[in-house]
Amino acid sequence: MVQNDKTTDDAIRLTLNGVWRGGRDMFAVALFSIPFGIAFGTAATEAGVPPLEAILMSVLTFSGVAQFAALEFWERPVAWGMLAFVVLAASARMVVMGAVLAPWMNALPAGRRFLALAWMSDPNFAKSQPDWRAGERDAGTLLGAGLALWSLWVVGTVIGVLGGNVIGDVSAYGFDVVMICFFTALVVGEAGRLAKITGYKAFVPIAVTALVAVVALPLLPAGWNIIAAALAGGVATVMRRDA
Amino acid sequence: MPEASFLSELPIWLIVPLVAGIVFATRALGPVLMAKSAFSPRVTRFLDGLAISVIVAMVATALAKAGLREAASVALAATVMLTTRSVFWAMIAGIALAAGWSYFLPG
Numbered sequence: 297m298v299q300n301d302k303t304t305d306d307a308i309r310l311t312l313n314g315v316w317r318g319g320r321d322m323f324a325v326a327l328f329s330i331p332f333g334i335a336f337g338t339a340a341t342e343a344g345v346p347p348l349e350a351i352l353m354s355v356l357t358f359s360g361v362a363q364f365a366a367l368e369f370w371e372r373p374v375a376w377g378m379l380a381f382v383v384l385a386a387s388a389r390m391v392v393m394g395a396v397l398a399p400w401m402n403a404l405p406a407g408r409r410f411l412a413l414a415w416m417s418d419p420n421f422a423k424s425q426p427d428w429r430a431g432e433r434d435a436g437t438l439l440g441a442g443l444a445l446w447s448l449w450v451v452g453t454v455i456g457v458l459g460g461n462v463i464g465d466v467s468a469y470g471f472d473v474v475m476i477c478f479f480t481a482l483v484v485g486e487a488g489r490l491a492k493i494t495g496y497k498a499f500v501p502i503a504v505t506a507l508v509a510v511v512a513l514p515l516l517p518a519g520w521n522i523i524a525a526a527l528a529g530g531v532a533t534v535m536r537r538d539a
Numbered sequence: 540m541p542e543a544s545f546l547s548e549l550p551i552w553l554i555v556p557l558v559a560g561i562v563f564a565t566r567a568l569g570p571v572l573m574a575k576s577a578f579s580p581r582v583t584r585f586l587d588g589l590a591i592s593v594i595v596a597m598v599a600t601a602l603a604k605a606g607l608r609e610a611a612s613v614a615l616a617a618t619v620m621l622t623t624r625s626v627f628w629a630m631i632a633g634i635a636l637a638a639g640w641s642y643f644l645p646g
Contacts, residue, residue, distance in 0.1 A: 324627055349552050356559035366558045373547045374554060383558050387565040389593060394569020396590045399578055401570040413566045418597065425590045470638030473609055476601045477616035477633030479594050484620040484629075486591050505592040509599035525596035526589050533588020534581060 306433055308403035310412060314436020315443065318420070322441035325419055326448045328474040331466045333452015336363055340457065343367040347457045354453035358417065358446045361386045361519075385519045392526050393421045397438070400428060404435055415442025419475065422482045426489070497536050505529030608644070612637040 319326075333354065340350035345367065353363055362383045369379040394401070394413060401409045412435045420441035427437060466472050483502070490498035509525035516524060576582060602610055616633035620626065 325630070346552075349555050353555050353558065356555060357562050359562045362558055362562050366554055370551065370554060372551060374549065374551055376546050376549070376557070379554065380557065380561060383561045384565065387562045389597075390562070390565035391568045391572070392589060392593055394566055394571075395573050396569070396586050396593070398570040398573035398576075399583075399586070402574055409570060410567055413570065414563060416566050418594075422594050425594075468638070468641050470612070470634040470636070470641065473612040473633050473637040474630060476598055476605075476609065476613055477630045478626065479598050480613045480616045480633070481620040481626040481629035483591060483594050483598060484617045485624065485626065488621070490591075501588050501592060502595050505595040506599040509596040510603045513600060513603050522593065522596040522600055525599065526592040529592025529595060530585045530589035533592070534585050 308400055308433050308435065310404055310408040310435040310439065312436065314434030315440035316436075317434075318437030318440025318442075319444040320440075321437070322420060322423060322444045325423075325474070325478055326441075326444040328471055329445050329449040330452035330455070331469070331471045332360055333449045333454075334456035334459075335452075335466055336360060336449075337453040337456020337458075339364065339367055340370075340453075343370045345370050350457050351450065351453055354450045358415065358442075358449060359387060360449070382518075385517050388519055389522045389526070390416065392523055397421070397424070400424075400433075400435055408435070412436075412439040412442075415439055415446055417442060417445055419445060419478060422479055426482065426486055429489075494536070500536050501529045501532035504532040608637055608640040611640065 336354065337350055340353070340363075341347070345353070353366070357363055357366075365382050365386050366379065369375055369382075393416060397413075397416070401413060404412070416438065420438050423441055424432075424438045487498055487502060505525045505528060508528040509521050512521035512524045515521070578586075598613070602613060612633040615636045616629040619632040620629035623629070
């Protein structure tokens with residue numbers, strides 16, 4: 297019996313169909329990229345970034361954290377070394393995410409692998425995990441979700457650059473909690489799935505991760521507490537299941 | 540210093556490709572680093588744990604920096620997710636609570 301193409305074909309691939317499904321599934325979340333893009337476009341303009349450069353930064357970088365951090369350095373003389381370090385620190389978690397996706401990505405030809413990775417961000421990485429475990433083998437879903445987020449992020453940036461502060465403070469509309477609520481929902485869904493398999497032990501790595509993230513927050517440079525906590529969670533997962 | 544003067548001569552727009560290049564490098568580096576690694580069951584379990592841990596770490600960090608409003612929104616989103624199994628409605632509930640909080644309890 298043919299169930300669906302997710303479960304009948306284990307070959308890892310990147311198809312247009314996957315890109316479409318990924319974009320469609322992420323669209324509702326991606327819509328909330330617009331106000332954040334507007335906020336970035338507005339902040340870039342206020343920082344003195346010319347419109348073309350501000351838009352190009354969103355087109356080429358597609359990373360809110362790194363882009364907002366870069367705005368702090370948009371003045372002469374540019375502190376190039378510090379800029380590179382700050383952007384690297386802000387993006388270092390991507391290395392960990394890429395490593396998690398390695399079994400998937402490394403099965404693809406190099407061109408398609410780096411194409412999909414170029415659009416990897418927090419939301420589509422987070423969404424890809426349950427999909428991957430559910431049998432998804434089309435890396436196009438990661439790319440499509442990333443393209444949806446990226447395109448609306450760029451649209452928001454253009455609006456912000458050209459229209460200025462058109463929506464004001466995004467927190468007034470609750471948009472500032474979109475990503476954290478999205479991530480929380482994914483974690484709850486995944487924890488529930490794991491709890492059915494391993495019982496209460498499923499929550500041990502989650503608790504370890506949260507504890508390390510909070511304790512390390514004031515001790516490490518920005519963003520590195522996430523890496524430390526994720527590694528601690530990974531180790532806790534191995535120890536839990538090997539016990 | 541010669542390096543310092545050389546760097547100070549660089550056009551400021553080079554910030555754009557520099558930032559883009561660093562971010563892309565971090566995106567591409569993970570699979571490159573893992574390319575030579577054998578995916579033993581232990582490594583696979585570690586990566587499985589890492590996957591959810593990255594997300595948990597981001598949520599915990601955001602909550603540690605945030606206030607009651609954000610914590611309440613996250614709590615509601617988690618509750619809605621538990622009851623409806625819908626990521627979308629969990630997200631909408633969290634947003635609605637945060638927006639209502641901002642409106643009725645400003646500052």
